[in-house]
Amino acid sequence: MTYENFKNELFDISKKLGLDACEINYEGEKEFNLSLANGELDSYKDAESFKVKVVVLKNGKSGAAFTEILENPEKIINEAVENMEIVESEEIVNLHDGSGEYLNAELYKGNFEKEDVSDKLKFIKNIYDAAKSDSRIKMVPNIVYQNFVSDIRIANTYGLDKKSKSDGGFCYSMTVAEDVSPRSGFYYEVGKSPENLTLAIGEKAKEDAIAKIGSKSVKSGKYNIIINNMAFSDILSLLNSMISAENVQKEISPLKGKIDQKIGSDILTVKDIAIYPGSLTNRTFDREGFPTSDKTIIENGVLKTFLYDIKAALKENKKSTGNSTQGGIAPVNMVIEPGKLSFEELVKELGNGIIITEVEGMHSGANPVSGEFSLGAKGLLVENGEITKGVEQITLSDNFIVMLSKIKAIGNDTLLSYSNIITPSVIIENVDIAGNE
């Protein structure tokens, strides 16, 4: 059965069953992936799939079911109805009717699909050569090149009917340098076209590993630190769940009751930007078909708004902010407003301290409910404004909200990440570091 036929039949059945509304959410995905292990082609993946989710609505309650076979719409709708009937919560939900102003943006370029596989292979071989171009690099275990196309369609019986196709890609390289203990290096770039990906992926992965040769741990204590753009975008993922109105309503956000209060340093401004140049997460409508839009989340340290989907908005008599995603509510692109200092100037400004270049354990050592985190980390030591050596085997611990108020400087070295978080490097004062020395 074609998608259109399946959709029309679904909507007919929904009327016959006396439902208030029915929605279909189609997500098609194409994936291409090429990887090298130690310079040799290791794996190649070329794939396509789709998934359809059906949502039914009656008396403010909803239920959902999904399928990967476009047959028997009746069975799927019945499953969604069964799931609706077991919902006990009195919270009202609704579906969007397609009203509102949608941004105009072409999110599909098609350049990754046009690029020949042999050119992609040549490109990652060049990255390998760049990464390996120093005798201290013992191996380059992994280089991965990936691009995708996502085809999203959403329609419902209230009149919503939206389609969006987008594409993009990324490439990363891992390196290992020889030392008493092996030292790993890593770098990645993301882009909307193959030409956005550069040989810097190999160069910087190489430099990252080499800079770590001779790394030592440090004495436990309070340090002033720089968290570089890559590591800070990992840590900021804690903010994703804290600014979700759903989590605030569930009382599992430490930001509950903090609207219009100062929660961060004066220089911290965080925005949600629907279309950020080059970002892979750009959207013109969210998972519920609601239009996306730009907004300020934190302005000069003051919390301005939480983010809403339809259900969370109805609870507070508000409108959705167009931030419904697959895993809950989140910014389309969480963008930290850059400052004026270059990374080198940040290092001078820091004077003495540690640059954190990598954190590990975000999924386990960071608690978005309490804001407390304790993470494995590595980086570089800064003495008198100069990078002097690598730092290994340390942990970084603080409360996330307390940390936001200790941001002393923000760089201008904004990095596009794989995720929805786009940030420059920052200086943070007085952070707990534990080490071995």
Added chain:
Amino acid sequence: MLSKSLIEKILMAVLRNGGDFAEVFVEKRYDNRISMKQNLVEKAISGNEFGVGIRGFLGDKAVYAYSNDVSETNLISVAERVGKTLGEIKIKDTVLNFNKVEYKENNRVFLYPNDIDKKEKILIMKKASESAKNYSQLIKQVIVNYWEYDQSVLIANTEGVWAEDRRVRTRLMIQSVAEQNGIMETGFYGPGAGMGFEFFNSLDPHEAGKRASRIADRMVKADPAPAGKMPVIISNEFGGVIFHEAVGHSLEATSVSKGASVFCDKLGQKIASDCVSAVDDGTIANAWGSSNVDDEGTPTKRNILVENGILKGYMVDKLGARKMKTEVTGSSRRMNYKYAPTSRMTNTFILPGKSYPEEIISNTEYGIFAKSMGGGSVQPATGEFNFAINEGYLIENGKITKPVRGATLIGRGNEIITKIDMVGNDIGRGQGMCGSVSGSIPADVGQPTIRVSEILVGGKNK
């Protein structure tokens, strides 16, 4: 699933265009999730997934493609593309004789997800939710999730393997939030098994709910953990995540075959202290990480990884076996048809020793007792790992004195495994989801209570 003649056509379509090996993986899965907040069902979603993965090898080069357009025309064209990408034709003509992989059903299921009304499942969730909420006045929020799936797989390859397996898994997950003086802490407990609804004959949801709330309640009252190097005693069950992260991942062919593991070329050598023996065992009846055959159709096994401190074996998939010139170990797994399979852990645990847990504590002057662990991660190439303590206590003069929170443990796997100096007799297993190149899969970890003589605790400085 798919007919034998279609499977044959797909496999031959790969080989006619290139490669020396072809494999088809067909998967059908029913998945059901219900979530409950403050004792009321908030959301329910269920459905079916169906797709086919086609893989080809040429030497140690691999090509993978998947699709859920399962029409014959599409699947054959996907198979041809896999073959063409491999390029060189190694096998001109071959006759496929499938040998059905026979096994003793080791994971018998009595009550399949669709046999039981969702209302019964909700009753279980309510029991857990109520007992979690009533645990103490400090518990402000309880979220309970129920997850079950029923996965049928068919794996066939050009070596004549024809294997079918059905895996059913059920898991109850409770998250409790406690609040005191404006501070919030959480507790989590998520028991699961390779069983259907009969899992709840052995799991008491009341006790499960209490356990999640106990952690939240104690931790909200706790002081920050101290920072620095010290002895750490890690309790049994999910404590086994230390071996899983610090050692297990680095014994997977995924990293070993690339030379990107600290345990490369160490077979037969001493890598751990004498008291450490560990296995990965995919054959434990109805365990969370068990199956009859792995995702390449190889029957699962009990693999000895470390015996009295000596490295005995790696976990190896077909591609890894080609690269390492060794045998497969029945350890190849994938999240679903969207991933090519690779070497992964199943149920991994440190074997019991002789000490009583109380004895381990009373022999420790100062340190941390990690009662419940969170997750962790590792970089196999450098051995650097981290993992979080969800419920910790301070040990002073051989006695547990007070709760401490917010500690992460870090180190190098190859160093830490030599510092395990006491192993208890109280083995237990716990359930988690393990993420790696072939996706997120259910994996059991386990151990008796153990002591690490020295490890870096990332807490707060006084």
